[in-house]
Amino acid sequence: MVYEIAEIHVRPGAEKEFEAAVRQAVPLFQRSRGCRSMELHRTVETPTKYRLVVGWEALEDHMVHFRGAPEFQEWRKLVGPFFQGGPPIVDHQQVAVKGF
């Protein structure tokens, strides 16, 4: 399991609309190959800064299959209008220490 972490900055004032668009986009992830979980996290200190956390079975499920699928275009069409300062900064993480 690999977690996509996308840091997203949203235009001030557009937070509620952005969150509604993410809610609307949930089925796009649910029907994507290898997608196992999806959550949106909001930063306490900077309420316009979010992290999208998506669990994929393999890196390729995100980077090859999802990015090449119409679902990615639909996702960007839904949430793109709320981005500030360009597209999200994306990396991938794996659990190194599972404490508790």
Added chain:
Amino acid sequence: MVYEIAEIHVRPGAEKEFEAAVRQAVPLFQRSRGCRSMELHRTVETPTKYRLVVGWEALEDHMVHFRGAPEFQEWRKLVGPFFQGGPPIVDHQQVAVKGF
């Protein structure tokens, strides 16, 4: 529930020792007030970049009680020697959209 996200950069070559130190530190978090979960995530693209994800019942459990406790000093003593480029960048997040 609020999640502490600490972005930690580790000296190249020190990754295994750092992970072992984090494993050793698990009980420090387990016995801290309001601490509900703790995991260390490693970045696929940049293997010296980690995220520590700690679940706290309230922001104060982290920022006031933990930061003021001897457990924080012990944590920093264990993992501090492996940091590169200064102390971690810390923020806090809450779930905005629970997809699936």
